[in-house]
Amino acid sequence: MKNILVLIHDDAGQEARLQAALDLTRALDGHLRCIDVTPLPVPADDLVFAGGTVALLADAQAREADNRRRTEARLVAQEISYDWIDITSTLESALRDASAVADVIVLNSRIDADPELPMRGLVRDMIVQTGKPVLAVPPACRELALYGHALIAWDGSAGAEAALRCAVPLLIHATQVTLVEIGEHGGGVPAQEAAVYLHRHGIRATVLPLPAPREQVTETLLAEVDAARADYLVMGGFGGNRLVEALFGGVTRTMLADSRVPLFLAH
Secondary structure, eight states, X not given: OOEEEEEEOSSTTHHHHHHHHHHHHHHHTOXXXXXXXXXXXXXXXXXXXXXXXXXXXXXXXXXXXXXXXXXXXXXXXXXXXXXXXXXXXXXXXXXXXXXXXXXXXXXXXXXXXXXXXXXXXXXXXHHHHXXXXXXXXXXTOOOOOTTSEEXXXXXXXXXXXXXXXXXXXXXXXXXXXXXXXXXXXOSSSOHHHHHHHHHHTTOOEEEEEEOOOGGGHHHHHHHHHHHTTOSEEEEEOSOSOHHHXXXXXXXXXXXXXXXXXXXXXXX
């Protein structure tokens, strides 16, 4: 895992995204690709005839130009290997196209202060559409503590297996790794076998069974994150039927809404 893609956009979540991406790039001795997206404006009807679209776009591009100057000065000062893409497009299409040569995408789990940036939906679309793992960072996060305590949510599913495999380059840096066997194990690979897999990569993991009824999986997992003082959580993302998740919610969506630590998600 060497190629890290991070969304650059002047919003309330950028500092968390950027710092996590920098921490990840340094730990993996990787390369950071910054994609600076100016979303296409959607003006009110009465602005269309007054050239409102052009004016809104010009203002947004000017803000992003200032944002680029500030951000690049920081990257140069920290001697990070990086390149930069400027694009005016939708967030989804810009990230999807740029992800072709990325190993991981860094986004926010949410941006509470900006409802116009539907970050949870963007995380879902990137995981499902690109097949790449996403590091989803809470907006208040100011560090990705890769050398701390990593939790892995394990239910034996294909999503959990994918997340585990993708997370190995991160997990080798952790001082403590816990495989949390959450809920009622419905088949698939047992947690003990997952621990053996990690051991072969030089990662020593402890298995912690946490039985919980299906409707309490999220609450149990969030409580364990706090109790263990975990620094980040690895888990499968959006493994269920999309319509069911949209109607009734899902573990991934609730974790994105409520987790205080970064989530490393794969599908």
